[in-house]
Amino acid sequence: MNPAFTLFMWARGPAFDVALAIFAAGITLRLVEMVVLGRKTDLAPAKGHPIRQGLATIFTRSIPRPGLVRFAPGTYLGGYVFHLGFFAAFLLFAPHIALIRDALGLSWPAANRAIVESATALAVVAAIILFFSRVMDPVRRALTGFEDYLVLLLSVLPLVTGYVAANKLFGNPEMMLAVHVLSVDALLIVFPFTKLMHSVSFVFSRYYNGAIQGRKGAES
Amino acid sequence: MTASLERGLNALREQIDAPVASFFTSCVHCGLCAEACVFYRETEDPRYIPIRKLDPMRRLWRREFTLFGRIGAMLGLVRPVTDADLGEWETLVYDSCTLCGRCTLVCPVGNDITLMIRKMREGMSAAGHTPKELIGAAVRHVETNSLMGNLAPALRAQVKRSVAETGIDIGFDQPGVDYMVILSAQETMDYPEILSSMARIFKKAGISWTIASDGFEATNVGVQIGSRDIARILVARVVEAAERLGVKGVVSPECGHAYQALRWEGPNLMGRAFNFEVVHIVELLDRLRAEGKLPTKGMESRRVTFHDPCQINRRGGIDREPRRLMALVASDFVETDDAGAMNWCCGGGGGVGANERATKLRLTAFKRKKAQLEKVNPDKLITMCAYCHHTIEEAMEEYHMEIEVQGLTDFVATYLDDEPAGA
Numbered sequence: 001m002n003p004a005f006t007l008f009m010w011a012r013g014p015a016f017d018v019a020l021a022i023f024a025a026g027i028t029l030r031l032v033e034m035v036v037l038g039r040k041t042d043l044a045p046a047k048g049h050p051i052r053q054g055l056a057t058i059f060t061r062s063i064p065r066p067g068l069v070r071f072a073p074g075t076y077l078g079g080y081v082f083h084l085g086f087f088a089a090f091l092l093f094a095p096h097i098a099l100i101r102d103a104l105g106l107s108w109p110a111a112n113r114a115i116v117e118s119a120t121a122l123a124v125v126a127a128i129i130l131f132f133s134r135v136m137d138p139v140r141r142a143l144t145g146f147e148d149y150l151v152l153l154l155s156v157l158p159l160v161t162g163y164v165a166a167n168k169l170f171g172n173p174e175m176m177l178a179v180h181v182l183s184v185d186a187l188l189i190v191f192p193f194t195k196l197m198h199s200v201s202f203v204f205s206r207y208y209n210g211a212i213q214g215r216k217g218a219e220s
Numbered sequence: 221m222t223a224s225l226e227r228g229l230n231a232l233r234e235q236i237d238a239p240v241a242s243f244f245t246s247c248v249h250c251g252l253c254a255e256a257c258v259f260y261r262e263t264e265d266p267r268y269i270p271i272r273k274l275d276p277m278r279r280l281w282r283r284e285f286t287l288f289g290r291i292g293a294m295l296g297l298v299r300p301v302t303d304a305d306l307g308e309w310e311t312l313v314y315d316s317c318t319l320c321g322r323c324t325l326v327c328p329v330g331n332d333i334t335l336m337i338r339k340m341r342e343g344m345s346a347a348g349h350t351p352k353e354l355i356g357a358a359v360r361h362v363e364t365n366s367l368m369g370n371l372a373p374a375l376r377a378q379v380k381r382s383v384a385e386t387g388i389d390i391g392f393d394q395p396g397v398d399y400m401v402i403l404s405a406q407e408t409m410d411y412p413e414i415l416s417s418m419a420r421i422f423k424k425a426g427i428s429w430t431i432a433s434d435g436f437e438a439t440n441v442g443v444q445i446g447s448r449d450i451a452r453i454l455v456a457r458v459v460e461a462a463e464r465l466g467v468k469g470v471v472s473p474e475c476g477h478a479y480q481a482l483r484w485e486g487p488n489l490m491g492r493a494f495n496f497e498v499v500h501i502v503e504l505l506d507r508l509r510a511e512g513k514l515p516t517k518g519m520e521s522r523r524v525t526f527h528d529p530c531q532i533n534r535r536g537g538i539d540r541e542p543r544r545l546m547a548l549v550a551s552d553f554v555e556t557d558d559a560g561a562m563n564w565c566c567g568g569g570g571g572v573g574a575n576e577r578a579t580k581l582r583l584t585a586f587k588r589k590k591a592q593l594e595k596v597n598p599d600k601l602i603t604m605c606a607y608c609h610h611t612i613e614e615a616m617e618e619y620h621m622e623i624e625v626q627g628l629t630d631f632v633a634t635y636l637d638d639e640p641a642g643a
């Protein structure tokens with residue numbers, strides 16, 4: 001049998017299953033060890049609506065505060081474009097939707113190929129901007145460690161390899177597809193151990209922020 | 221109680237709860253919190269990145285509250301927190317943070333960094349890494365009746381002066397009245413005009429009030445140091461006085477952290493809800509306005525702007541009230557850039573103003589306020605915190621700025637229509 005095909009079958013078969021198990025178990029563990037710490041009941045009578053504002057803040061915090069963008073345009077722009085591009089490429093690409101339908105029975109319309117590809121390209125450019133801001137900008141540099149570069153690299157690899165595989169740009173297409181799936185496996189595996197956790201835990205942190213401020217009737 | 225690393229770490233452990241864990245888990249190292257922080261903005265020194273001010277606490281959380289961190293610790297990958305670390309962090313946690321809350325409003329993942337710095341201070345103080353001026357103030361307040369020492373004689377004198385000036389009696393320790401009023405030491409010493417202003421406004425509105433001779437001080441250095449024990453002792457004096465007198469409510473004065481200490485931390489420090497209401501003086505004035513009990517005549521016609529104290533607006537939720545009052549008495553009211561919930565801190569809150577070695581940094585931070593003010597170029601600045609008032613006045617002197625500063629209650633009282641009808 002063709003070795004590229006064998007690798008591909010392994011990457012999307014056993015390797016993917018293991019990666020997914022680590023991903024799911026790891027996230028569960030991290031959320032459990034977070035939530036079990038609990039939170040004391042606040043005895044101060046509420047002025048606002050803590051729960052309502054907590055829930056609202058999960059969404060509203062996606063919009064930046066006016067006046068702040070100009071201080072860190074690269075981080076804001078890079079951050080938005082990367083997130084939007086990544087999710088567009090992941091969730092609007094027809095073959096991905098087919099996979100999800102087979103696995104979960106859920107499905108939705110795909111976007112046209114040109115849109116998905118532009119989104120992918122933009123996300124890669126955004127990642128490059130984010131990389132440079134980590135290298136050049138003193139604030140970002142002070143906060144950046146090995147993990148930040150690793151996570152950036154592992155999040156951009158599925159985009160690049162997917163683009164190459166889908167367009168048969170170079171190499172053996174089957175091999176490229178195998179590498180693409182392997183990059184996804186790697187992303188799933190590191191997820192629970194790194195700041196990639198934010199893509200789940202932000203729901204909690206934003207909620208708490210909104211609820212704490214909301215109790216006081218203050219903005220969040 | 222001797223301070224030690226072990227006590228410090230224990231105090232920190234006690235502070236780590238689900239929100240804190242979610243905040244540390246969520247941080248993506250984007251640095252946007254720095255862009256919002258007045259200390260970073262005015263120095264552009266990455267040491268002042270808000271989330272970095274919490275590094276020892278974050279490490280403690282990783283090592284002890286996460287499985288992967290515990291494994292990492294066993295493998296020597298996550299360093300333990302040492303006394304030297306805490307010592308090194310003292311200036312970050314106390315000198316370069318006013319607990320202003322701006323970082324908390326901009327963090328894209330919603331981290332309440334300010335709350336965590338407040339919590340971190342619990343560990344710092346238990347480990348003995350607290351600025352000496354704050355400790356001195358705490359000792360004075362615990363041993364006497366205010367952070368400035370025994371203020372009872374001064375307060376009696378100010379009350380006497382006010383009664384002579386307005387002809388309105390102010391009684392001490394009167395049970396069963398509507399409100400018990402407390403004052404910040406800054407007001408008692410530097411801005412005592414507040415007494416006459418309240419006396420006139422309350423008389424006009426038909427409100428009865430009193431001052432407790434054993435619970436008149438509103439400030440609470442315990443919440444600034446980060447010592448729940450001290451904070452509880454101080455807040456208990458006010459709570460017990462209010463309960464003894466059986467008042468309907470306690471009026472929290474124009475002081476940011478005092479409002480925070482009594483209104484939001486108070487019941488949690490005491491471990492029980494109060495059987496009286498805590499109302500900020502500006503909330504109360506706005507209520508009176510809505511009920512038509514705050515008649516005014518005339519208006520300030522010079523250009524006036526407003527400074528939102530962090531603990532009262534951003535961290536306290538009082539935003540519309542002062543603006544409705546300003547509309548009542550100022551005809552040329554201008555807002556500064558970023559006014560309201562995103563207003564820039566004066567630089568003196570959270571204990572920074574009392575901390576001698578932070579003076580230079582505080583004055584540097586004030587440049588942001590200065591720029592904000594210069595842009596609207598007001599004749600007068602109104603605020604609702606006596607400590608902001610004091611900090612701004614002092615810094616303006618340093619920068620040779622000439623803008624009159626006044627407390628909101630006093631400003632409103634200037635235009636109170638309390639002439640007897642027909643006079």
Ligand code: SF4
Nearest residue numbers: 257317318320321323
């Ligand atoms: S609370 Fe204010 S002063 Fe403190 S770190 Fe945050 S933005 Fe800076």
Ligand code: SF4
Nearest residue numbers: 247248250251253327
């Ligand atoms: S803004 Fe929030 S996520 Fe970004 S570095 Fe600061 S704390 Fe972390």
